[in-house]
Amino acid sequence: MSQRNRWFDWAMALVILVATGFSPAMADDLAPFAGQAGRVAISGGTAHIPVMKEAAKQIMQRYPDIQVTVAGGGSGVGIKQVGEGLVEIGNSGRKPTDEEIAKYGLTMFKWAVDGVGVVVNPKNPVTELTKAQTKAIFAGQIGNWKALGGPDKTINLYTRDEASGTRAVFWKKAIEKGAISSSANVVVSNGAMKSAVAGDPYGIGYVSVGHIDASVTPVALDGVTPTLETVKSGAYPVSRGLYSNTKGEPTGLTRIFIDFLFSPTGQAIAAEKGFVAVK
Amino acid sequence: MTRRLVETGVTIMAWLCGALLTTSVAGLLGYVIVNGAGSLSASLFFGDTAPMDALLLRRQVFDGIFPAMVGTLVLVGLSIIIAVPVGVGAGIYMAEFAGRRIKGIFGLFFDILAGIPSVLVGLFGFSLAVFLHHRLSDRITPCLLISALSLAFLVLPYLIRTTQTALEALPRQIRITAPALGASRLQTLFYVLLPQSLSGIVSGIILSIGRCAEDTAVIMLTGVVATAGIPTSLLANYEALPFFIYTISAQYADQAELMRGYGAAIVLLAICAALFTLAAAIRHRLADHLLYGTR
Amino acid sequence: MSKIAEPWVRRLLGLMAAFSVAVTVLMFGFMVTLGLPLITEGTFFNMFTGPWQPGQGAYGIAPMIVGTAVIAGLGMAVSFPVSLGCAALISVLGRGWLPILLHRLVRFMTGIPTVVYGFAGIFLLVPLVREWAGRGSGLCILSAGLLLAVLIAPTMILFFTDSFATVPRSYLQAADALGASPVQKLIHVFIPCAWPGLVNGVVLAMGRAVGDTLIALMIAGNATAMPGALTEPARTLTAHIALVVAADFDSLEFRTLFACGIILYLCTTLMVVLTRGIGALRERRP
Numbered sequence: 090m091s092q093r094n095r096w097f098d099w100a101m102a103l104v105i106l107v108a109t110g111f112s113p114a115m116a117d118d119l120a121p122f123a124g125q126a127g128r129v130a131i132s133g134g135t136a137h138i139p140v141m142k143e144a145a146k147q148i149m150q151r152y153p154d155i156q157v158t159v160a161g162g163g164s165g166v167g168i169k170q171v172g173e174g175l176v177e178i179g180n181s182g183r184k185p186t187d188e189e190i191a192k193y194g195l196t197m198f199k200w201a202v203d204g205v206g207v208v209v210n211p212k213n214p215v216t217e218l219t220k221a222q223t224k225a226i227f228a229g230q231i232g233n234w235k236a237l238g239g240p241d242k243t244i245n246l247y248t249r250d251e252a253s254g255t256r257a258v259f260w261k262k263a264i265e266k267g268a269i270s271s272s273a274n275v276v277v278s279n280g281a282m283k284s285a286v287a288g289d290p291y292g293i294g295y296v297s298v299g300h301i302d303a304s305v306t307p308v309a310l311d312g313v314t315p316t317l318e319t320v321k322s323g324a325y326p327v328s329r330g331l332y333s334n335t336k337g338e339p340t341g342l343t344r345i346f347i348d349f350l351f352s353p354t355g356q357a358i359a360a361e362k363g364f365v366a367v368k
Numbered sequence: 369m370t371r372r373l374v375e376t377g378v379t380i381m382a383w384l385c386g387a388l389l390t391t392s393v394a395g396l397l398g399y400v401i402v403n404g405a406g407s408l409s410a411s412l413f414f415g416d417t418a419p420m421d422a423l424l425l426r427r428q429v430f431d432g433i434f435p436a437m438v439g440t441l442v443l444v445g446l447s448i449i450i451a452v453p454v455g456v457g458a459g460i461y462m463a464e465f466a467g468r469r470i471k472g473i474f475g476l477f478f479d480i481l482a483g484i485p486s487v488l489v490g491l492f493g494f495s496l497a498v499f500l501h502h503r504l505s506d507r508i509t510p511c512l513l514i515s516a517l518s519l520a521f522l523v524l525p526y527l528i529r530t531t532q533t534a535l536e537a538l539p540r541q542i543r544i545t546a547p548a549l550g551a552s553r554l555q556t557l558f559y560v561l562l563p564q565s566l567s568g569i570v571s572g573i574i575l576s577i578g579r580c581a582e583d584t585a586v587i588m589l590t591g592v593v594a595t596a597g598i599p600t601s602l603l604a605n606y607e608a609l610p611f612f613i614y615t616i617s618a619q620y621a622d623q624a625e626l627m628r629g630y631g632a633a634i635v636l637l638a639i640c641a642a643l644f645t646l647a648a649a650i651r652h653r654l655a656d657h658l659l660y661g662t663r
Numbered sequence: 664m665s666k667i668a669e670p671w672v673r674r675l676l677g678l679m680a681a682f683s684v685a686v687t688v689l690m691f692g693f694m695v696t697l698g699l700p701l702i703t704e705g706t707f708f709n710m711f712t713g714p715w716q717p718g719q720g721a722y723g724i725a726p727m728i729v730g731t732a733v734i735a736g737l738g739m740a741v742s743f744p745v746s747l748g749c750a751a752l753i754s755v756l757g758r759g760w761l762p763i764l765l766h767r768l769v770r771f772m773t774g775i776p777t778v779v780y781g782f783a784g785i786f787l788l789v790p791l792v793r794e795w796a797g798r799g800s801g802l803c804i805l806s807a808g809l810l811l812a813v814l815i816a817p818t819m820i821l822f823f824t825d826s827f828a829t830v831p832r833s834y835l836q837a838a839d840a841l842g843a844s845p846v847q848k849l850i851h852v853f854i855p856c857a858w859p860g861l862v863n864g865v866v867l868a869m870g871r872a873v874g875d876t877l878i879a880l881m882i883a884g885n886a887t888a889m890p891g892a893l894t895e896p897a898r899t900l901t902a903h904i905a906l907v908v909a910a911d912f913d914s915l916e917f918r919t920l921f922a923c924g925i926i927l928y929l930c931t932t933l934m935v936v937l938t939r940g941i942g943a944l945r946e947r948r949p
Binding site for chain 2 (some may be wrong): 668673676679689690694747757762769773774776873876935938
């Protein structure tokens, strides 16, 4: 190889580095999409949405022939729709049940770990609850913040619908399959839960830990605050995997998309959106 | 004395009702417009993509409402293409050819169709998509085409009614002059009756466009999604303006996204207002609430 | 040429009309067919008694039926007097340009997207109701009912003013000759003469209130409990359909949607038949 060519190679490498923001690992993660065209339809888990949107954005901006569509609905919907072949990838914020896996021949890909945390409005002075208190609140047995050291205001409960994986995990691990009051307001996604509690000074709900930001205050459960760190270390018990499920082994564009989620770039997106990367 | 009291009382109440309605509507719309006015800029539509690149479909837009607007445009266009021939055709049949009994029975069905809540039309579209997915082809899922078809069903009765009303409202002289001069029934219809009632029919079509553009309940059941980019296929999911507003209202991630919601609401309001004004301008004194029986 | 074409054009147009009728029938057919397993599995009647707890296999939609009735009822109760007042102002009592402007505004209101009302409702009305009520989240029957009242007002007002316009001029001239004031004309001439049109407007507005999805979905809180107070959240049949539609479509949970659908469909049919009955009544009158 001539001297001149080697200089050219170095220059190219530098250009690529600059263009991709000095992260050599990221330079190639989108490369497998090159020359691909077609659609990947994604639906289901709403905790996943920020990551899916960001992945879609990066892919579609670089490769306009690829279309990634992202819908919500909840984990139950994602599992069902991928099983029926209505979408290519069905996300779930809980592990699909053995029955679901067998019925649809699902292949699961767990690309991040998340927690489910109780949240209140930042104006609310109550930032710590015991498990027993949490159970009583969501069952509707404690109806006033005063009983918990807060203002003399009724507690406004927010919950998710039955299709939600976040609800399933919260119900199983945080309130130990206790009742959730039917008088609770029902919201349709993790995003909606966060907005609802952020807008209601006397509200309480539960949300994916990755979605917690300054607009809501996480409530410590038995002394452990749900954060990325406590979920990572295992100190916070209400944790779950974020799954992307396909019917059978994924092929073609779907395979490349799943691989992308596990690539350094994909994992970096997951971490940036507040989840614990698996790699 | 009591009479005067009743007089004054009733009059004051009526004025209060007028004031109450006006302030409610002005308050609601004013709130959206005042809060959202600041968000109206190129970046509301195109995010950080260059407008020319977006308009020429060279680059996908993220963080802007351009894909949702294109989605709505394609959706409405498709629905109208499906609905207008059928609706106007059926309307002509009702006004010109149907016998008394057929008119009564069909009219009953069209009234029911007009009154069906839009969410049921959406449920029907969704069930149809699942049915076709199982029976016909794997490729059919809730998608742009299914949504357009469902919306077409939604506005069908309005189109039938406006066409029928516009034709039936024509004076008798017009109806008998052409045949008297030797025109056949079809000639009369195409050269006299339809041109005469065109303004009524067209304003009905425009109001139907507005109805398609603002509907949310039908599309949220039949394939609209939060992120899809510019629609690439009739069998794919898509974005739409009203669903975008609905989604943002429930789950805005940050202040910037909320402002896009306000901006989108203003844009949708402006589109609907423009369509409404256009229809009103060419309307031939057609009672518009006949079109807007039930949503 | 034209003679040969006519039967074909006629058939084609007839086909389009028949197609539109078929769509109406097909919609009902789909709902009945897909909802049928409910009856065969014997859970049909449980739906009207039990609570909605799909986790425990209880698919009661009674709270949603009550929710629909209460929210639509509240909307009507608020909207009817206001609409009657506005219509009276526009047609009878008002003078000058203000009533004309109001009439224009009401017409314009028919074109305002529902989702924009809902959007404004969430950020403007809901916090107001929350502070005013002092309890609850503001996402409640009261907020939804009030917003719905605004949404259905134009339907009523336009029907009212139209039927006021059909009152024979001779009646009004007679009343004028007797020295009647505008209020007396309203009470003794307009309302008695135009009542079938008024009822018609009320029925259609009711249909719209029952059929609206978005306001309830965005504003009413969607709780599945039987509503107990105006400041409590509730779920309507339409919102219920929108919320559950994405669920497992083999499940009984999904099947109950068609029961909701059938109820709404029959409601619509009933209202249409009712308005037609009123129409027939009006035609029979001299």
